[in-house]
Amino acid sequence: MGVDHARPPNVQRLRRRTAAAAEPPAVHHKIFPPVSTSPPPLALIFGPFDPSGSSNLPADAVTCAQLGGHALGVLTAIHVQDTASIEAIQPVAPELIDDQARCLLEDMAVGAMKAGPLYTVESVSTIAQIVADYSTVPFVLHLGSLPDEEMLAADHDAEDLVGSLFELLLPQADVVIADHNLITLWANHGFLSAHGGGSPAEIVLEYQAKWALITGAPLRPGQRSYQLLGADKQTRQWPWAPPPERVMGTEGLLGCVVALELARGLDVPQAVEEAIHHTATLAGRSFQPGMGHRLINRSIS
Numbered sequence: 394m395g396v397d398h399a400r401p402p403n404v405q406r407l408r409r410r411t412a413a414a415a416e417p418p419a420v421h422h423k424i425f426p427p428v429s430t431s432p433p434p435l436a437l438i439f440g441p442f443d444p445s446g447s448s449n450l451p452a453d454a455v456t457c458a459q460l461g462g463h464a465l466g467v468l469t470a471i472h473v474q475d476t477a478s479i480e481a482i483q484p485v486a487p488e489l490i491d492d493q494a495r496c497l498l499e500d501m502a503v504g505a506m507k508a509g510p511l512y513t514v515e516s517v518s519t520i521a522q523i524v525a526d527y528s529t530v531p532f533v534l535h536l537g538s539l540p541d542e543e544m545l546a547a548d549h550d551a552e553d554l555v556g557s558l559f560e561l562l563l564p565q566a567d568v569v570i571a572d573h574n575l576i577t578l579w580a581n582h583g584f585l586s587a588h589g590g591g592s593p594a595e596i597v598l599e600y601q602a603k604w605a606l607i608t609g610a611p612l613r614p615g616q617r618s619y620q621l622l623g624a625d626k627q628t629r630q631w632p633w634a635p636p637p638e639r640v641m642g643t644e645g646l647l648g649c650v651v652a653l654e655l656a657r658g659l660d661v662p663q664a665v666e667e668a669i670h671h672t673a674t675l676a677g678r679s680f681q682p683g684m685g686h687r688l689i690n691r692s693i694s
Contacts, residue, residue, distance in 0.1 A: 477685025504656025
């Protein structure tokens with residue numbers, strides 16, 4: 394009689410369970426959070442390439458991914474920089490900005506756009522035309538400090554650039570984000586000669602922006618705030634604290650998250666509140682990769 398080599402079913406099940414237990418556990422879920430089955434909101438970012446990863450592109454793309462969104466990028470300039478400073482800026486030709494933006498906008502359902510910083514009048518004009526052609530897409534404009542004069546294009550000065558930003562982009566912006574002291578400085582230097590006075594938020598609204606989000610606005614002696622002011626005089630305020638010492642890119646981060654939350658479908662006050670919360674959380678996580686400023690730690694841990 395031949396020998397039956399088949400194992401009893403219960404032994405086979407036991408061996409399968411033993412083999413399964415011996416396999417190393419899957420670790421992917423410990424590295425990446427659960428992936429949503431619904432499409433992520435799409436935010437189109439116009440900005441320079443920052444090779445240090447401190448702000449703008451690609452940092453905004455990482456921020457969007459961390460918060461459940463997807464960033465599309467249009468380069469407006471290339472920086473030569475490290476964590477200490479920007480050494481040179483090479484603007485991208487406006488034709489390339491236009492071609493790349495329209496290529497993306499014609500292909501995908503972009504939920505919001507964010508721009509800034511911008512360094513030439515031509516790039517401002519190009520983006521203004523794109524925003525006008527896609528006027529139903531929420532647009533966030535981040536106004537930041539200008540680079541040193543020698544880094545700007547030879548045929549443009551700071552006043553020309555600021556004037557183009559206020560005249561061409563502010564009237565189309567759903568939200569303008571700027572520091573209180575920066576708007577005050579530009580007004581005192583005569584860059585905003587058309588304004589009739591008032592607070593920085595009121596100056597921004599004079600140029601027909603729908604909402605102004607001012608950081609570092611004086612609230613009372615020793616206290617400052619985020620001030621959100623709408624065209625219909627709706628006002629919201631949240632406590633503001635200076636960014637942690639030597640941490641780069643907090644205002645750019647704020648603009649990126651506002652755009653992402655608008656792409657998600659929130660209204661402006663809700664989007665700003667969410668962005669302030671996320672910015673405070675991320676700004677509290679920084680690291681020192683080089684000899685210059687600290688950078689926001691956008692990594693997933």
